[in-house]
Amino acid sequence: MLMRIGKMKPAVGKAMEQExxxxxxxxxxxxxxxxxxxxxxxxxxxxxxxxxxxxDLLPDYLYKFFPCNxxxxxxxxxxxxxFSDPGSFNDAYDCKVLIDREYFLAxxxxxxxxxxxxxxxITQEDIRHLKEDPSYMKTFRFPGSYNYRQKSxxxxxxxxxxxxxxxxxxxxxxxxxxxxxxxxxxxGHYAGAQKGFCVRYDLKKAKxxxxxxxxxxxxxxxxxxxxxxxxxxxxxxxxxxSYNYACxxxxxxxxxxxxxxxxxxxxxxxxxxWKYENEWRMxxxxxxxxxxxxxxxxxxxxxxxxxxxxxxxxxDALVSSAGELGSAIYKCHMDHQKYKYDYDEIxxxxxxxxxxxxxxxVITEMKED
Numbered sequence: 001m002l003m004r005i006g007k008m009k010p011a012v013g014k015a016m017e018q019e020x021x022x023x024x025x026x027x028x029x030x031x032x033x034x035x036x037x038x039x040x041x042x043x044x045x046x047x048x049x050x051x052x053x054x055x056d057l058l059p060d061y062l063y064k065f066f067p068c069n070x071x072x073x074x075x076x077x078x079x080x081x082x083f084s085d086p087g088s089f090n091d092a093y094d095c096k097v098l099i100d101r102e103y104f105l106a107x108x109x110x111x112x113x114x115x116x117x118x119x120x121x122i123t124q125e126d127i128r129h130l131k132e133d134p135s136y137m138k139t140f141r142f143p144g145s146y147n148y149r150q151k152s153x154x155x156x157x158x159x160x161x162x163x164x165x166x167x168x169x170x171x172x173x174x175x176x177x178x179x180x181x182x183x184x185x186x187x188g189h190y191a192g193a194q195k196g197f198c199v200r201y202d203l204k205k206a207k208x209x210x211x212x213x214x215x216x217x218x219x220x221x222x223x224x225x226x227x228x229x230x231x232x233x234x235x236x237x238x239x240x241x242s243y244n245y246a247c248x249x250x251x252x253x254x255x256x257x258x259x260x261x262x263x264x265x266x267x268x269x270x271x272x273x274w275k276y277e278n279e280w281r282m283x284x285x286x287x288x289x290x291x292x293x294x295x296x297x298x299x300x301x302x303x304x305x306x307x308x309x310x311x312x313x314x315x316d317a318l319v320s321s322a323g324e325l326g327s328a329i330y331k332c333h334m335d336h337q338k339y340k341y342d343y344d345e346i347x348x349x350x351x352x353x354x355x356x357x358x359x360x361x362v363i364t365e366m367k368e369d
Contacts, residue, residue, distance in 0.1 A: 024057055025227060029261060037256040043264055044167050044285040047223030048216070055207060058225060062172035062201050062280055063180060067192030068314040076199065077321050079299035081221070083168035083282070083289045086267065091274075093234050095169070095267050097160035103239040104246070105152040106134035109145075116142075134239075159246035163237075163263055168289045170282040172201070174227065179278075180305065181340045186277060187332075191307050197318055200303040214297065221282055221296055226264065228279040230272045235265045304329040305343060316355055323348045 032050045036043040043050070066072040075082055086095035109116065110130055116122045121142050129136040173179075173186065180198065187194050206222060209215045241255040251259065267283050289296060304322050306315055306329065315331075322329035330343040 022227075022229070028053060028057065029226075029264060030257075033257045033260040033264065036260055037253045040256075042166060042285060043260050044224070044283055045288070047221075047284065048219040049223070051219045051223030054223060054225070058203055058207070058222060059174045059280070060202070060204050062203060063175055063198055064170075064172045064201065065186055065190035065196060065198045067190075067196040068310060072196075073314070073317050073321065075295065076301065076304075076318075077324065078295075079297060079301065079325065080295040081170050081282070081298045083170045083284060083294045083296070085164075086167060086169045087164050091270070093271060095164065096234065097163045097263070097266055098234055098236050099156050099159060099242050099246075100134065100236060100239040101152070101156055102137045103134040104156050104243055105137045105149060106130045107243050108148050108152045108155070109137075155246050159242060163266075166286055167267060167283050168286050168294055169267065169284075172280045172282075174278045174280050177343075181342070183276060184339070184341065187307055187341075194307045194309045195311060195314075196307050197310065197314075198305040198307075199301045200305075201298065202300045202302040205302070206298070206300045214299070217297060220284065220288065221298060224282040224284045226268045226281055226283060228268045228270050228274075228277075228281060229265065230270050230275040232272055235262055235269050237262045237266070299325075301325060301327050303327060306331045308332045308334055308341065319346055319348060319351050320355075322346075323352060 028050075031053065032043050035049070036046055039046065066076070071082075089095055109122070110127065113122070113127050113130075117124060117127060121144065126136075126140065126142075129140070175183065184194075187196075187198070190196070191198060203222065206218050209218050238255075238258050241251055241259040244251055244255070245259060264283070268281060270279065304318055304327050306318060310318075319329055321327075329346045329348065331346055332341040332343055335342050
């Protein structure tokens with residue numbers, strides 16, 4: 001059965017809605033980071049406390065693409081979400097924690113300024129330049145400056161690693177069925193080169209969960225959802241708070257909140273070339289998910305879409321899984337008149353009967369041989 005795609009909203013209305021939505025989330029980010037700083041927590045540790053303010057801002061559905069392998073099939077059957085280490089992402093800028101390297105270097109030198117000046121290695125004029133403009137270090141050299149550069153690089157690298165190691169991420173696309181039809185790039189990038197599958201998750205159902213245990217899990221998962229923002233330049237972590245944090249020095253509540261905001265924006269910021277994905281991310285403190293093998297139960301897969309070139313073995317496994325989960329399942333095929341995919345719904349009982357007959361015929365042939 002071919003799915004019918006609903007009409008899209010007028011472009012102007014959709015743009016205005018998106019702008020208002022972006023402003024609401026900007027306010028929520030400020031509020032959430034201020035609250036986390038006040039509680040002396042990371043914003044990624046308390047998503048359940050953020051969830052009540054976020055609940056009405058979440059989309060009704062999110063889509064997630066998967067390559068076909070044993071791990072993805074088993075996770076779907078178990079109705080689990082896997083949270084990845086952001087350091088493993090293939091975009092060099094994605095979740096890259098960037099600092100003001102010249103500031104780190106200048107601060108390392110200024111901490112020894114009295115000794116260096118007293119030894120005649122640097123002048124008071126050099127010290128003044130470093131205090132006024134750390135970018136002075138781009139061209140400033142002196143005997144022993146290489147050692148300071150190595151030390152500041154190690155400090156910055158350690159800071160970035162500590163921040164990245166704090167979180168685990170699960171990525172989704174906030175798209176429509178029509179977008180799923182025409183956005184063949186995402187099938188190529190994330191669904192095993194057109195040989196994987198895509199799952200639609202029903203967030204409306206997740207928000208209405210009655211089971212007390214699953215409800216608690218959902219408050220963490222849904223509270224950890226953030227939309228990505230797209231631009232032409234990456235986020236640079238504020239220089240003073242990042243340096244003090246790297247050196248293990250205490251931060252004020254304002255500095256902590258500023259640091260948390262920039263870290264959250266780092267993990268949700270992407271180049272504008274990826275804007276078509278309209279990505280959303282669940283970002284949780286690594287300690288919360290590592291205990292469960294980076295898996296969290298989220299039983300809301302209501303539709304499964306199979307890529308055009310999915311191998312028969314995986315197609316059979318996913319149809320069988322869809323029957324067990326009570327999910328609808330669709331097979332994509334190319335529209336030869338337009339650059340888009342069409343979807344035919346698979347009749348699960350009929351398909352399973354066909355699989356059984358096919359197995360019986362194979363077994364019969366093997367016995368006859």
